[in-house]
Amino acid sequence: MNRDMDPLGPVAREHAELVELLDRRAALRAALDLLAADGDVAWIAEAPGDAGDLVLGQVRGDRTGLLRGLTVPTGLGLTGKVHDSGAPAWVDDYFGATDITHTFDRHIEAEAVRRLLAVPVHRHGRVLGVLAVGAREDGAFGDRAVTHAREVADEAALAVAVAERARLAREVAVHEERRRLAAELHDSVGALLFAIGSGVAGLASSAGSADPELADRLERLRDQAAEASSALRDSLRTLRASPAALALSVALRGDCTAFTERTGVPAELVVLDDDPAELSPARTQVLVAAVREALLNVEKHADATAVVVTAGRRRAGGIVVAVTDDGTGLAPGHTPGLGLSHTADAVGRLGGAVHVATDPDGGTTWRIELPC
Template structure:
């Protein structure tokens, strides 16, 4: 049997490809392998919150000076392409008047003669830059530019998928931590309370034995200290980073809805980075989503529900979409929807409910972020 064609081996290769697609670093390494041959330098650069790019992945380099190199906005060809959001190239790197020359020393050390850079774009947002630096003289042609742009488009998609997978994993981890905190509170917390109360009762009935009473009081103090330590640990377990708090809470609301109704409820976050809101604004949104899910439970006769979150500056939009019967003729907002609209309006937001032409209802809230 030709083992190369064995179905299990093919399945293993597909599984490896899937894991690679969910790993941001591996996706970028594969993109560089498609972009450059052995005689060329290539790199990916990704921005921080201030727009400063860092060369995260480098291939084909000799000196190591490019690794982790930081590129301020609009400097060099890499910084320029990130700011412009379009492919650019220079056929004579050191003689070009179109770029700054902050990194001439680095390029000279790597013997780079020319550079082609393309942005990693996804839904109009620049995620980084993919760049190629051949060591021989020449000119970039249309085929080079089209190839680099195609690789960058696939890399941007892979990065987007990987980031969403990372976010889903982090939300799942924090959900599990909150579940563990609740379990510990109900079990260990209740046990410590019972121990402390029992020792307090014993101390009352042993007043005639000072030594025994003193020992019980010491044990009571230790139980109180253990309770305080447990409370601090539970607070840490329950807490989520600000950037994950909304996603964790919405996932919990979807799970609670599914538990109550037996209907599947899925949370979909449509951005690589979850929205970050002040607690007061987040509370208003969460209350609104819970009201929407309650309405689905009461009136929709749905088979499934999807809650989606999307940020398109300056708006954060949360939609609750069910596949139920839709809005009846002459539908008028009830007290819950009216109260939700008023609460969101006080924060500059709004809420709208419409029937989906394909069936069901779409509840959509918007809030400035």
């Protein structure tokens, strides 16, 4: 059938456009395509969550690939400058410009870019990222190009806000369904396991010394019912956890498993709360990186035989994760290395803190506190 004659064609296209609007990445990609019309190469730089540095996640029209995934600290280059100031800026002679840092000259030169225009993508006073377009020929960005870039940035900000609301709505729906399933399992399977355990315990008591073999078998059944109840409680805790808290738990458990596989030293994760504190993806990333650094230090220096990672809520709000080993402890006059210093700085930028303490009887505890 001719597509133009298909009465469902417009409906299908509208549906595809709506789905694209609800996808943050697709929405930014569409904005980037619009902006690229004013030049030869264009990119969107975003700060992942609460992180300070920008990352060029999507690029159009590049030749070398050097720009893809490039990290841009805020304030550096034209992109970093616009993110820092929250105002549009452009340079018609990039290499002759004196009001920007030339941190990325090598990348710009490799792409043969001569002039560059960047505009912030902001929503309700918060800068979400920076859109930039570069041209490979001499000239000047006029009012039309700047106005068009502003309009595209405003459309991108709106699209990102809609996509974020849609994402949150999906997460809430999934979370509510998981909580409903957890409640049903608790009331049905949990109650059944409790009844089985109590019944078996009564039978074992009745058998007593009259039939030691039967009593022993019933005791084993009671132990198995108790283990099943414990496994069910762990599963219910996971089902009740929010998506953000679940992601953190999965990441920490994976790091404990990887540590054990590398070293042969058992590492166990203990989650202290049924409903752990929720962190943004960026804060989760910083926290997981801090735990990995602590585990790496245990692996290199502690000579430990066991490690326990605990995660729970802070009294003042937020989360605290502790990595405790039974090793030799820190040497007197210990000076933090580059890895620990970098970790402490990253946590500190988010309002948190890293504390390291050695027990007089041996062992070290790395305590990472982070507000939500």
